[in-house]
Amino acid sequence: xxxxxxxTSTVFLLGSFAAIGNTILNVSYDPTREFYREYNQxxxxxxxxxxxxAPTVRQSHGGSGSQARSVxxxxxxxxxxxxxxxxxxALRVRANLIPQDWxxxxxxxxxxxxxxxxxxxxxxxxxxxxxxxxxxxDDVQVITPNPKTSGGARWNYLAAWGYALxxxxxxxxxxxxxxxxxxxxxxxxxAARGATNTFVQRRIGDVFIAWENEAFLSVEQLGQxxxxxxxxxxSILAEPPVTVVDRNVDRKGTRxxxxxxxxxxxxxxxxxxxxxxxxxxxxxxxxxxxxxxxPKVNLFGIDDVFGGWDKAQNDHFNDGGYxxxxxxxxxxx
Amino acid sequence: MIRxxxxxxxxxxxxxxxxxxxxxxxxxxxSLLLIIPVAGLILFTLQMSWEDFWRAVSxxxxxxxxxxxxxxxxxxxxxxxxxxxxxxxxxxxYSFPGKRIIDGLVDLPFALPTAVAGIALVTLYAGTGxxxxxxxxxxxxxxxxxxxxxxxxxxxxxxxVVRTVQPVLAxxxxxxxEASAALGANRLTTIRRVIFPAILPALLTGYxxxxxxxxxxxxxxxxxxxxxxxxxxxxxxLIVAKAEQYDYHGAAAIGVVMLGAAFILLLLINGxxxxxxxxx
Numbered sequence: 006x007x008x009x010x011x012x013t014s015t016v017f018l019l020g021s022f023a024a025i026g027n028t029i030l031n032v033s034y035d036p037t038r039e040f041y042r043e044y045n046q047x048x049x050x051x052x053x054x055x056x057x058x059a060p061t062v063r064q065s066h067g068g069s070g071s072q073a074r075s076v077x078x079x080x081x082x083x084x085x086x087x088x089x090x091x092x093x094x095a096l097r098v099r100a101n102l103i104p105q106d107w108x109x110x111x112x113x114x115x116x117x118x119x120x121x122x123x124x125x126x127x128x129x130x131x132x133x134x135x136x137x138x139x140x141x142x143d144d145v146q147v148i149t150p151n152p153k154t155s156g157g158a159r160w161n162y163l164a165a166w167g168y169a170l171x172x173x174x175x176x177x178x179x180x181x182x183x184x185x186x187x188x189x190x191x192x193x194x195x196a197a198r199g200a201t202n203t204f205v206q207r208r209i210g211d212v213f214i215a216w217e218n219e220a221f222l223s224v225e226q227l228g229q230x231x232x233x234x235x236x237x238x239x240s241i242l243a244e245p246p247v248t249v250v251d252r253n254v255d256r257k258g259t260r261x262x263x264x265x266x267x268x269x270x271x272x273x274x275x276x277x278x279x280x281x282x283x284x285x286x287x288x289x290x291x292x293x294x295x296x297x298x299x300p301k302v303n304l305f306g307i308d309d310v311f312g313g314w315d316k317a318q319n320d321h322f323n324d325g326g327y328x329x330x331x332x333x334x335x336x337x338x
Numbered sequence: 339m340i341r342x343x344x345x346x347x348x349x350x351x352x353x354x355x356x357x358x359x360x361x362x363x364x365x366x367x368x369s370l371l372l373i374i375p376v377a378g379l380i381l382f383t384l385q386m387s388w389e390d391f392w393r394a395v396s397x398x399x400x401x402x403x404x405x406x407x408x409x410x411x412x413x414x415x416x417x418x419x420x421x422x423x424x425x426x427x428x429x430x431x432y433s434f435p436g437k438r439i440i441d442g443l444v445d446l447p448f449a450l451p452t453a454v455a456g457i458a459l460v461t462l463y464a465g466t467g468x469x470x471x472x473x474x475x476x477x478x479x480x481x482x483x484x485x486x487x488x489x490x491x492x493x494x495x496x497x498x499v500v501r502t503v504q505p506v507l508a509x510x511x512x513x514x515x516e517a518s519a520a521l522g523a524n525r526l527t528t529i530r531r532v533i534f535p536a537i538l539p540a541l542l543t544g545y546x547x548x549x550x551x552x553x554x555x556x557x558x559x560x561x562x563x564x565x566x567x568x569x570x571x572x573x574x575x576l577i578v579a580k581a582e583q584y585d586y587h588g589a590a591a592i593g594v595v596m597l598g599a600a601f602i603l604l605l606l607i608n609g610x611x612x613x614x615x616x617x618x
Contacts, residue, residue: 068582070582070583071582074581074584095584099584151565151579153579153582153583154575154578154579154582190566191482191564191566192482192564192565192566193564193565193566193567194560194565195560195565195575195578195579199560199561202457206461207460207461207464207466207481208466209464209465209482318583322583323583323585324397324583324585324588329399332399332567332568333398333399333568335567335568336398336399336402336567336568336569
């Protein structure tokens with residue numbers, strides 16, 4: 006029974022890996038790849054300096070929603086660092102992996118770094134796009150991914166909605182405003198990375214609604230000198246939250262290192278590192294040092310304007326919500 | 339008497355032993371990979387009430403996507419039936435330099451990740467692309483339109499018809515053509531009455547495979563279609579969209595409709611094939 010022997014020894018081997026208790030898996034979303042690669046080294050140094058054995062941090066990246074689903078379906082994440090609280094909260098609602106109060110366990114709504122939604126335009130801003138109002142003009146083509154499939158695109162949509170609500174004062178006006186924007190969308194990619202491709206490589210559209218950190222990346226890496234960032238007068242405060250996955254760390258015995266991993270995100274070093282990777286540092290005293298890099302925007306939070314993610318998801322993106330109404334209206338054109 | 343009974347057992351016993359083992363393994367193999375997942379999908383939708391199921395599968399946006407998915411797959415498979423047969427004919431009947439390379443290239447759509455194929459196709463056919471730029475002035479958009487969907491579905495189905503028709507043509511005896519000509523048939527009649535009936539069953543198999551593959555395709559299409567709801571959105575993308583908002587039941591319901599429709603269509607094609615091979 007050689008086979009059985011091999012099988013049992015493999016099981017024991019895997020078991021012993023888990024028992025070491027300082028290998029953790031960070032399940033994150035797409036644009037954080039470079040940031041966490043560097044942060045993992047920083048944290049390893051810090052953790053060793055505290056007298057522990059060197060930790061191994063594995064990373065997994067993908068669309069925020071599908072990453073959350075993988076964890077719900079059993080991916081052994083010790084910590085999750087996703088794009089929106091709605092996806093993290095799904096771990097509680099659907100699988101009871103984290104407690105009710107998960108978002109108040111760490112400072113700043115468990116969001117050590119933040120971002121916002123900006124407008125990316127082509128060099129020289131040929132269509133003279135200055136603010137959200139320019140996106141409803143008939144001669145402007147807008148690129149944004151589909152908010153049904155992309156977590157990032159939900160921020161885009163809500164940023165536009167929040168602006169219109171503030172400026173024009175009613176839900177119905179805000180609805181009309183966002184509908185007009187989506188009439189100008191020629192290609193609706195399922196995910197943010199695909200939409201970036203459409204705008205940057207295919208050169209389709211005049212303006213790309215993007216996360217600020219993604220916009221910086223596009224300007225610096227994808228198309229040197231081909232794009233400009235336009236910061237709108239009002240935008241949304243995007244808070245990508247982090248949490249320990251309680252069920253998993255308790256089973257694997259990795260709680261100590263997993264908690265330290267997230268707490269260290271609030272250290273000076275990590276905050277500066279986040280800024281280097283184009284995220285706005287969450288701590289105000291650090292953020293102050295980057296005012297020239299991240300211009301001041303009039304930011305509103307999702308809780309103030311939309312009453313939290315659950316309500317926003319229900320009103321806007323679930324079946325029969327405002328976004329479905331928009332799609333129907335456009336199809337009848 | 340003894341000899342007779344011996345003969346009978348010999349006749350009943352298959353030449354190669356191990357029927358029980360291979361049959362058992364086949365059933366297990368098919369169960370794990372095919373039957374249990376499909377049954378699970380169907381059982382999962384049974385948890386829904388009939389009204390919920392109907393609402394999920396009959397929404398106008400979903401219906402628009404069925405039309406696109408099945409029609410584009412049908413067109414793609416038909417294009418492949420014509421040109422795939424042509425390619426198979428050329429590869430079997432003629433020898434020319436680089437034939438082996440072309441023969442190998444036919445399988446490329448199997449090996450290449452579909453996302454790569456989608457990106458390559460859109461680069462070629464977008465308004466700024468090598469091919470797309472010549473159509474743009476005439477107001478014809480290939481990428482980000484229904485035409486783009488058809489092109490992607492044609493691409494991924496290409497090997498099926500070629501690979502099913504090719505061996506039949508290779509086995510086809512040239513003497514039959516000569517006999518047909520000697521009996522006074524002209525070229526068209528020879529093709530129509532001699533060659534075509536011989537390859538028809540294989541052609542239908544290839545057609546069915548190409549069609550089935552196209553209906554389920556996701557990776558390459560989402561890059562080239564533009565994914566506009568009601569216009570260029572394929573059904574598999576809608577299933578992903580449902581799953582993304584944790585509406586697993588809605589996603590499964592649409593999946594069951596796709597499964598049922600594909601099954602009926604494949605059954606029809608198989609019936610056609612059975613009829614064709616019996617006639618031949």
